[in-house]
Amino acid sequence: MVRHYSKKSLRAIISLFMAMSLATMNILWTLLLSSRSEISVEVLEDPSDNSFDSFNVSGVLDLGDVIVSRSLSVNGTTNPASSSPASPPPISSLPTCRSLMNTPNSPFANGAFLTRRRTTPIQWKLRHDGSRELLLPHTCRLHRYTPLETRRCLRNDHLLFLGDSLTRYQFLSLAHFLHSGKWPPRFGARDNVPCRFLDAEGREACSPPEEPNICAEGDWLDQGGWPAFLQNLGGGNDGGVFDGRMESRSVRSSVNSVENMQYVSPPLPLEEEDRRELTSFYERNKETMANYDAEKYTQRSLWAGRTKLSFVFEHGWEPNDVFSPGWNFTGCAYSGHCRYGPEDYQRNFVKAENNTGFDWNHSSIVEAFDGGATGSDSTDFNSTNSKSTNITYTNINSTNSAKKKKKNVFQHQFFDANYVFYNRGLWGKLSLDKADVLFPLLREFVPPIHSKHGGFSQKNRCFYRSTTGCERSQEGDIGNWEHEIVRKAAFRSGCEYLDFHHVTEEFGDLQYAFPKPPGDDMFEYWSVFWDSVHYQPWVYEELNNLLLNILCNSSS
Numbered sequence: 001m002v003r004h005y006s007k008k009s010l011r012a013i014i015s016l017f018m019a020m021s022l023a024t025m026n027i028l029w030t031l032l033l034s035s036r037s038e039i040s041v042e043v044l045e046d047p048s049d050n051s052f053d054s055f056n057v058s059g060v061l062d063l064g065d066v067i068v069s070r071s072l073s074v075n076g077t078t079n080p081a082s083s084s085p086a087s088p089p090p091i092s093s094l095p096t097c098r099s100l101m102n103t104p105n106s107p108f109a110n111g112a113f114l115t116r117r118r119t120t121p122i123q124w125k126l127r128h129d130g131s132r133e134l135l136l137p138h139t140c141r142l143h144r145y146t147p148l149e150t151r152r153c154l155r156n157d158h159l160l161f162l163g164d165s166l167t168r169y170q171f172l173s174l175a176h177f178l179h180s181g182k183w184p185p186r187f188g189a190r191d192n193v194p195c196r197f198l199d200a201e202g203r204e205a206c207s208p209p210e211e212p213n214i215c216a217e218g219d220w221l222d223q224g225g226w227p228a229f230l231q232n233l234g235g236g237n238d239g240g241v242f243d244g245r246m247e248s249r250s251v252r253s254s255v256n257s258v259e260n261m262q263y264v265s266p267p268l269p270l271e272e273e274d275r276r277e278l279t280s281f282y283e284r285n286k287e288t289m290a291n292y293d294a295e296k297y298t299q300r301s302l303w304a305g306r307t308k309l310s311f312v313f314e315h316g317w318e319p320n321d322v323f324s325p326g327w328n329f330t331g332c333a334y335s336g337h338c339r340y341g342p343e344d345y346q347r348n349f350v351k352a353e354n355n356t357g358f359d360w361n362h363s364s365i366v367e368a369f370d371g372g373a374t375g376s377d378s379t380d381f382n383s384t385n386s387k388s389t390n391i392t393y394t395n396i397n398s399t400n401s402a403k404k405k406k407k408n409v410f411q412h413q414f415f416d417a418n419y420v421f422y423n424r425g426l427w428g429k430l431s432l433d434k435a436d437v438l439f440p441l442l443r444e445f446v447p448p449i450h451s452k453h454g455g456f457s458q459k460n461r462c463f464y465r466s467t468t469g470c471e472r473s474q475e476g477d478i479g480n481w482e483h484e485i486v487r488k489a490a491f492r493s494g495c496e497y498l499d500f501h502h503v504t505e506e507f508g509d510l511q512y513a514f515p516k517p518p519g520d521d522m523f524e525y526w527s528v529f530w531d532s533v534h535y536q537p538w539v540y541e542e543l544n545n546l547l548l549n550i551l552c553n554s555s556s
Contacts, residue, residue: 174547
């Protein structure tokens with residue numbers, strides 16, 4: 001017999017069934033909570049929209065001999081294996097990053113895992129003074145490198161930094177650490193107001209107003225602005241902050257921003273390894289030792305036991321990006337005799353304003369590393385200035401292939417570089433066309449070398465340094481573009497990817513406002529940034545220590 005129910009009766013039956021089901025679920029949930037269990041709730045980032053609106057409930061419930069695993073999501077999806085466990089093991093129980101990288105035949109030797117966003121969650125541990133320490137709570141313990149350890153690790157190495165102002169400050173921070181044996185003060189002397197960042201002993205963690213911070217250009221406004229800042233870096237009248245070991249004839253004019261800097265550390269005692277390396281270098285080159293190679297060997301001998309750092313500035317929005325022109329280095333940094341006073345600065349200012357008198361002046365970074373086929377610095381040194389815009393990158397590295405393998409004046413200044421780091425993210429997304437041409441050129445500039453233990457040495461490497469987190473990079477979605485597009489282009493060429501965007505991404509959530517709102521709403525912001533995009537000096541300290549873990553942990 002078939003029974004017929006009215007729509008009203010059906011709705012009543014369905015409502016009763018749903019009420020009974022909810023009651024049953026509540027009883028079961030109460031039993032789960034009252035049982036011996038480990039339950040964690042974590043906020044998940046939805047990769048589809050980068051929002052933080054879903055929650056994951058996960059845990060393991062022990063019911064006698066029955067183990068029930070659960071992983072439920074409030075938005076209806078499941079998450080069986082979250083990439084970041086809710087209850088990380090104690091940091092002290094983790095292996096050191098150095099031990100992971102030094103294990104024989106270690107798959108982690110190159111340190112790439114230390115910044116990989118999908119598998120290496122990061123944590124910023126607050127310090128008493130308002131700065132933060134970078135931790136990898138699920139991965140390994142980072143080593144805090146001392147100045148002596150750093151100089152021993154980077155002995156006979158030349159690190160070339162190329163890119164924007166954030167790259168400049170990471171370069172200056174590392175040079176300061178190598179030279180003075182300490183990182184720059186963790187905070188700048190902002191606006192000459194009393195320092196609010198105090199350590200556990202009550203000491204100020206800011207730069208004194210009379211000693212502006214080299215990682216905070218705003219500190220120099222009352223000291224004479226950019227001219228005073230750049231002169232001091234280059235030695236000033238008395239050697240400057242680097243005691244004459246930073247050669248920099250940088251200048252800013254309305255036409256050109258010329259920034260080329262080179263720091264050379266004092267020598268460490270020449271060790272047997274250095275002597276063997278010099279002998280090997282000579283043996284490899286003696287049969288073809290032309291004047292250039294002889295000079296190269298002489299500089300190599302002077303360099304033994306030292307660390308060299310160089311920086312070249314790139315700025316401007318693609319396709320009108322500008323690669324800094326410049327003048328040849330004289331080598332004064334080796335002896336600490338570099339000076340750069342007001343008269344020197346003014347002479348260079350006139351040249352920059354007139355866009356003349358440079359030793360190299362390329363239309364782009366690609367042209368500079370492609371051998372100088374056009375521009376004022378060609379291989380035969382006879383071409384004229386031709387600063388251009390709207391560059392097409394597609395075929396540029398096939399131009400003038402006969403000269404491609406030869407060095408130009410620009411490359412001659414950095415011939416001994418064995419690490420190259422490049423970034424331009426604050427000036428917009430790096431186009432795929434440019435990446436596909438530039439990265440192979442950088443790989444060619446620091447070609448891989450075979451290790452005496454087999455395989456390849458970790459010494460000759462090129463990196464794309466992804467753009468650090470701030471409102472600008474977040475709004476432009478630069479981090480995701482670089483991770484999905486630029487990272488793959490770097491790998492295709494044999495270069496690597498330093499995901500500093502992943503490491504600093506959360507800083508992009510701090511809101512900048514100008515003029516600043518009433519009250520003290522931006523105090524946490526000022527503990528991380530000193531303007532809308534540039535960090536307080538302690539961030540560069542942490543990024544450089546992470547970089548040292550990547551470069552120095554591996555014995556190969």
